[in-house]
Amino acid sequence: MWGVLRQKVCAGGLPGMYIRPAVAAFRNYSSSAKQMMVREALNSALDEEMSADHRVFLMGEEVGEYQGAYKISKGLLEKYGPERVLDTPITEAGFTGIGVGAAYYGLRPVVEFMTFNFSMQAIDHIINSAAKSNYMSAGQISVPIVFRGPNGAAAGVGAQHSQCYAAWYGSCPGLKVLSPYSSEDARGLLKAAIRDPDPVVFLENELLYGESFPVSDEVLDSSFCLPIGKAKIEREGKDVTITAYSKMVGFALKAAEMLSKEGISAEVINLRSIRPLDRSTINASVRKTNRLVTVEEGFPQHGVGAEICTSVIEESFGYLDAPVERIAGADVPMPYAANLERMAVPQVEDIVRAAKRACYRSVPMAATA
Amino acid sequence: MATLLLGRSRSAIQNLLKRTALLSALTHSPPPSSSAASHVGCRYRAPPSQGNRSLAVLFPFSRHESTKAQIQLQQTHLAEDDDTQVQLDEVLDFPGGKVAFTSEMRFIPESAEKRVPCYRVLNDDGVPMPYSNYVKVSKEMAVKMYSAMVTLQTMDNVFYELQRQGRISFYLTSMGEEAVNIASAAALSADDVILPQYREPGVLLWRGFTLQEFANQLMGNEADFGKGKQMPIHYGSNKHNYITISSPIATQLPQAAGVAYALKMEGGKACAVTYFGDGASSEGDFHAAMNFAAVMEAPVIFICRNNGWAISTPIEEQFRSDGVVVKGRAYGIRSIRVDGNDTLAVYSAVRTAREMAVNENRPVLIEALTYRAGHHSTSDDSTKYRSIDEIEYWKKARNPVNRFKRWLESNEWWGDEDELKLRQSVKKELLQAIQVAEKAQKPALEELFRDVYDQVPSNLEGQERQLRETIKKHIGDYPSDVPL
Numbered sequence: 001m002w003g004v005l006r007q008k009v010c011a012g013g014l015p016g017m018y019i020r021p022a023v024a025a026f027r028n029y030s031s032s033a034k035q036m037m038v039r040e041a042l043n044s045a046l047d048e049e050m051s052a053d054h055r056v057f058l059m060g061e062e063v064g065e066y067q068g069a070y071k072i073s074k075g076l077l078e079k080y081g082p083e084r085v086l087d088t089p090i091t092e093a094g095f096t097g098i099g100v101g102a103a104y105y106g107l108r109p110v111v112e113f114m115t116f117n118f119s120m121q122a123i124d125h126i127i128n129s130a131a132k133s134n135y136m137s138a139g140q141i142s143v144p145i146v147f148r149g150p151n152g153a154a155a156g157v158g159a160q161h162s163q164c165y166a167a168w169y170g171s172c173p174g175l176k177v178l179s180p181y182s183s184e185d186a187r188g189l190l191k192a193a194i195r196d197p198d199p200v201v202f203l204e205n206e207l208l209y210g211e212s213f214p215v216s217d218e219v220l221d222s223s224f225c226l227p228i229g230k231a232k233i234e235r236e237g238k239d240v241t242i243t244a245y246s247k248m249v250g251f252a253l254k255a256a257e258m259l260s261k262e263g264i265s266a267e268v269i270n271l272r273s274i275r276p277l278d279r280s281t282i283n284a285s286v287r288k289t290n291r292l293v294t295v296e297e298g299f300p301q302h303g304v305g306a307e308i309c310t311s312v313i314e315e316s317f318g319y320l321d322a323p324v325e326r327i328a329g330a331d332v333p334m335p336y337a338a339n340l341e342r343m344a345v346p347q348v349e350d351i352v353r354a355a356k357r358a359c360y361r362s363v364p365m366a367a368t369a
Numbered sequence: 370m371a372t373l374l375l376g377r378s379r380s381a382i383q384n385l386l387k388r389t390a391l392l393s394a395l396t397h398s399p400p401p402s403s404s405a406a407s408h409v410g411c412r413y414r415a416p417p418s419q420g421n422r423s424l425a426v427l428f429p430f431s432r433h434e435s436t437k438a439q440i441q442l443q444q445t446h447l448a449e450d451d452d453t454q455v456q457l458d459e460v461l462d463f464p465g466g467k468v469a470f471t472s473e474m475r476f477i478p479e480s481a482e483k484r485v486p487c488y489r490v491l492n493d494d495g496v497p498m499p500y501s502n503y504v505k506v507s508k509e510m511a512v513k514m515y516s517a518m519v520t521l522q523t524m525d526n527v528f529y530e531l532q533r534q535g536r537i538s539f540y541l542t543s544m545g546e547e548a549v550n551i552a553s554a555a556a557l558s559a560d561d562v563i564l565p566q567y568r569e570p571g572v573l574l575w576r577g578f579t580l581q582e583f584a585n586q587l588m589g590n591e592a593d594f595g596k597g598k599q600m601p602i603h604y605g606s607n608k609h610n611y612i613t614i615s616s617p618i619a620t621q622l623p624q625a626a627g628v629a630y631a632l633k634m635e636g637g638k639a640c641a642v643t644y645f646g647d648g649a650s651s652e653g654d655f656h657a658a659m660n661f662a663a664v665m666e667a668p669v670i671f672i673c674r675n676n677g678w679a680i681s682t683p684i685e686e687q688f689r690s691d692g693v694v695v696k697g698r699a700y701g702i703r704s705i706r707v708d709g710n711d712t713l714a715v716y717s718a719v720r721t722a723r724e725m726a727v728n729e730n731r732p733v734l735i736e737a738l739t740y741r742a743g744h745h746s747t748s749d750d751s752t753k754y755r756s757i758d759e760i761e762y763w764k765k766a767r768n769p770v771n772r773f774k775r776w777l778e779s780n781e782w783w784g785d786e787d788e789l790k791l792r793q794s795v796k797k798e799l800l801q802a803i804q805v806a807e808k809a810q811k812p813a814l815e816e817l818f819r820d821v822y823d824q825v826p827s828n829l830e831g832q833e834r835q836l837r838e839t840i841k842k843h844i845g846d847y848p849s850d851v852p853l
Contacts, residue, residue, distance in 0.1 A: 089657075089660055089664055091653075091660065093623065094654070094657025096623075097658065098624070098626050098627035098630060098661055101627020101631070101641075104612055124617055129615060136598050136599045136613050137595055137598075138595045139820040140595075173821050277828075279828070
């Protein structure tokens with residue numbers, strides 16, 4: 001309440017002082033360096049979509065005055081006012097339900113979770129209402145909403161702040177689930193998510209927010225948008241396919257670099273979309289390389305890797321020259337101690353070893369991860 | 370505690386006298402242009418004997434015109450301690466408003482001395498209470514409301530039997546709650562968006578959903594608006610501004626605040642209206658919704674049908690508070706308790722609440738005291754946990770339909786012949802609707818895969834293709850009533 005009141009006062013008291021064309025600023029910045037941080041990519045995508053469509057609004061804890069727990073919403077309150085950048089009381093089930101209701105009535109809410117771990121307190125609204133309403137009403141009620149926030153393991157914050165929800169939300173029909181890696185992904189996928197008529201779960205990664213990536217002029221254009229359901233081949237190769245999403249794409253690329261020094265050409269697929277899953281890109285790659293390593297930070301059981309493996313077994317079994325390798329997080333809640341935490345999440349070396357096993361079968365199978 | 374209470378009762382009365390004088394001045398000021406708002410005044414006539422609590426009822430209206438949340442809080446915080454020895458010169462300038470200091474150490478009691486009274490217009494015999502103040506209802510409107518109540522009652526009887534005969538999988542009646550259903554619906558505008566729980570089909574009926582459309586939904590046939598995708602009684606209709614019913618309890622409450630927020634941003638003259646039971650008030654969603662609606666100043670009416678039972682859980686096992694109405698104040702929400710079996714009282718309260726919500730952009734909580742005269746659903750036999758005498762008492766002595774009928778009869782607006790004719794024609798229409806709905810074609814196979822998303826994704830197209838091929842190969846293994 002106090003936040004909202006304060007905002008109103010501030011918004012009235014500081015007419016346009018901090019208003020600046022965020023997009024233009026980024027464009028200038030990038031035209032000299034052609035680099036953009038993921039944080040800026042998300043911020044500019046939000047800014048552009050809010051500017052293009054008055055129905056888009058942002059809500060969540062600390063998104064306004066505080067500019068987001070990770071500063072993703074920086075400058076948006078000043079620009080769009082407290083009606084469209086809504087600081088909410090601390091009740092995930094409350095603001096998620098309100099977002100869903102607003103979407104029922106034609107607005108396009110972007111709901112920020114401080115971390116996706118906290119979306120568990122609102123999962124009923126996400127699954128039972130957002131994901132199912134269009135179906136249950138036979139198309140009478142669409143729910144154009146985006147649930148976004150950091151997902152997966154951060155660093156040193158323990159079990160309740162470090163979990164990947166890709167497999168959870170990915171298992172639910174009615175939802176679309178996206179997970180960006182680079183700044184290009186972040187911009188293009190978030191814009192696609194906001195424009196999409198269906199509910200989208202948008203899984204970001206805290207550790208990537210501060211990373212910079214090269215971006216092209218096309219990516220910086222306000223009309224830029226990526227297709228939902230399409231993976232990106234980040235690096236072409238011919239000996240083994242490595243699938244990954246979010247932070248693990250970076251690990252897979254590093255692994256591919258190391259493998260190349262040993263004469264192994266790895267193809268790295270950045271999934272981008274967990275649901276719908278781009279099965280055809282994955283299968284086409286496996287049919288070319290005949291080997292597959294899946295990488296994810298989440299738990300192994302019923303995970304994204306398991307689904308990819310099934311798809312390949314179903315569609316390209318005859319093409320496989322080696323058993324599929326699955327790299328995943330350890331099957332335990334995330335420990336806090338740094339040494340144990342490192343052991344619980346995939347490392348670049350794990351991916352390298354798995355790829356080598358798939359190529360040479362020089363390492364015993366049981367030694368996965 | 371006892372001495373503390375005694376100590377403050379004197380000052381409480383003095384205070385009340387001061388306030389009632391102030392308020393009577395307010396009520397005698399010329400009424401606002403809106404018809405319903407002029408009836409607000411009747412609530413100010415709380416007898417001084419109600420003590421401390423009447424302040425709670427009275428005070429909000431003294432700031433009726435105020436829309437600034439901050440001012441409200443400031444006043445409320447000061448008013449809290451009005452009846453103690455307030456040292457007005459010593460005030461805590463706290464974030465959000467000033468709070469007066471007091472030297473008296475007094476815990477706020479867990480309950481008021483008397484329970485919040487229940488606003489009613491008609492007594493059990495359908496005779497208006499002396500001095501009753503309510504929104505006038507024309508003959509035409511009254512007859513329409515009564516006819517809808519009888520239709521709802523008949524519909525429940527016939528559809529309930531349909532389920533008992535095994536022709537539909539599930540049903541749930543609104544018996545005993547016909548007045549809350551119909552009178553609240555009649556008090557609203559067609560633009561108001563309804564987020565129902567599941568015991569409010571009367572609202573949809575009032576808005577023009579036909580008996581045939583009800584039957585289609587129960588049968589899940591091709592004509593059903595939901596194309597057979599939602600279980601029986603989970604009605605929904607865009608054109609009637611009635612959001613498809615959600616099974617998990619209380620999810621509709623924060624969603625209603627969200628719809629209200631969207632309506633407010635749109636700048637129209639409509640509100641969101643959501644219904645729930647006494648049991649739902651225990652859900653976290655209820656508390657989240659109340660708090661958010663207050664903070665967001667969302668035009669939403671929360672209508673609680675406190676019907677005494679949440680399946681088999683009686684209200685004394687549901688909460689220790691004086692029902693649901695008192696919870697409104699904790700969230701800064703205006704609230705009223707109303708006799709839910711009194712059609713005129715429900716109508717008046719909802720009409721007035723709607724004026725407040727729409728004109729002042731604020732949430733309002735209405736607790737309607739009623740009784741679930743039927744079983745919870747067709748999966749329940751309530752005689753296992755409550756006495757038949759209790760059920761019969763509410764069905765007969767406190768029947769909302771009969772009570773309203775007596776009032777109509779006393780006005781000579783309704784007679785035995787009208788009654789017979791109405792009941793016969795509704796029953797006939799229902800039986801015909803069932804026949805038509807039962808014979809109608811079931812949803813086609815493609816409906817299985819439609820509407821999961823706005824556009825059918827390729828994996829679902831693949832699944833559909835695969836299913837069709839399998840059916841073609843093994844036609845005998847599949848039911849014949851699925852149009853391919």
